[in-house]
Amino acid sequence: MLSVRQLQASYGAAQVLFDISLDVGAGEVVTLLGRNGMGKTTTVRSIMGLLRPRGGEVHFNGAVVTGLAPYRIAQTGIGLVPEGRQIFPTLTVEENLVATASSRTGSRRWTLDAVYDLFPRLKERRSNLGTQLSGGEQQMLAIGRALMTNPKLLILDEATEGLAPLIRAEIWTCLKRLKGERQSILVIDKNVGVLATFADRHVIIEKGRSVWTGTSNELMTDASLKDRYLHV
Numbered sequence: 001m002l003s004v005r006q007l008q009a010s011y012g013a014a015q016v017l018f019d020i021s022l023d024v025g026a027g028e029v030v031t032l033l034g035r036n037g038m039g040k041t042t043t044v045r046s047i048m049g050l051l052r053p054r055g056g057e058v059h060f061n062g063a064v065v066t067g068l069a070p071y072r073i074a075q076t077g078i079g080l081v082p083e084g085r086q087i088f089p090t091l092t093v094e095e096n097l098v099a100t101a102s103s104r105t106g107s108r109r110w111t112l113d114a115v116y117d118l119f120p121r122l123k124e125r126r127s128n129l130g131t132q133l134s135g136g137e138q139q140m141l142a143i144g145r146a147l148m149t150n151p152k153l154l155i156l157d158e159a160t161e162g163l164a165p166l167i168r169a170e171i172w173t174c175l176k177r178l179k180g181e182r183q184s185i186l187v188i189d190k191n192v193g194v195l196a197t198f199a200d201r202h203v204i205i206e207k208g209r210s211v212w213t214g215t216s217n218e219l220m221t222d223a224s225l226k227d228r229y230l231h232v
C-alpha cells in the first residue's frame with residue numbers, strides 16, 4: 001500500500017533525512033520509532049508532500065506520489081493526524097468533522113455517526129468550539145477528522161503525546177479497534193510497550209536513516225535495540 005524508498009529530505013541546506021525506507025501493507029499497523037530529532041516527523045511530512053523530498057520515492061497504491069502537492073496526496077487516500085492536532089479552533093467539533101468529510105476514495109465507512117460511535121465524548125461536545133476542548137478531546141477530534149476523509153491509510157504523528165494516562169488508553173483502544181477493521185495505520189509514538197501489543201511491524205529511525213525493521217516479538221525480545229536506538 002505505502003512504500004517509501006531511500007527518501008531524502010532537507011530543511012534549507014540542512015539535510016535531515018538520508019535514507020528512509022519503509023512499507024505499510026493493507027490492514028497493517030506499522031510504527032515509526034526513534035529518539036527525539038531523528039527524523040520521524042520529517043518522514044511523515046515528506047510522505048504527505050508538506051516537505052518536498054530531495055531524493056527517493058514514495059509509492060501509494062501502486063502510484064508514485066513523490067513531489068505531488070499535499071492535497072493531491074491526501075486525495076489518494078492518506079489521512080494525517082498531525083503533531084499538535086491542528087484542529088480548526090473557531091469551528092465546532094461537528095464543523096471540524098464535516099469540513100473534511102469525503103468518500104472520494106471509495107469507502108463510505110466513516111460518517112459523523114460512526115465517528116461519534118468511536119468517540120462518544122465528541123458527540124457530547126459536538127457544539128463546542130475547538131478551543132474549548134481538552135488535549136485528549138482535541139486528539140480524538142483530529143483522529144475523527146482524518147477518518148472522515150475515509151482514508152486507506154491513517155498516519156498519526158505523536159498519537160498520545162502530552163495526554164493523561166486514561167486518555168492515552170482511549171486512543172490505544174481506538175487504534176486497536178481500527179486495526180480490527182483492517183484499517184492500515186502508520187503511527188509515531190513513544191510508548192513502545194503498548195504499540196508492540198497490537199502493531200504488526202516497527203521501523204526504527206536513527207539520524208535520518210531507517211536502521212531496523214521487525215515484528216513486535218523481535219522488538220521486545222532484543223533489549224539491545226532499545227538501548228541503542230530508543231532510550232534517551
Ligand SMILES: Nc1ncnc2c1ncn2[C@@H]1O[C@H](COP(=O)(O)OP(=O)(O)OP(=O)(O)O)[C@@H](O)[C@H]1O
Binds near residue numbers: 016034038040043
Ligand atoms: N522546520 C525545520 N527547520 C529546520 N530544521 C528542522 C525543522 N524541523 C525539524 N528540524 C530538524 O530536523 C531534525 C529531525 O526532526 P524531526 O522533527 O523530524 O524529528 P522527530 O524524530 O520527529 O523528533 P521529535 O520526536 O522530537 O518530534 C531535527 O534535527 C530537527 O531539529
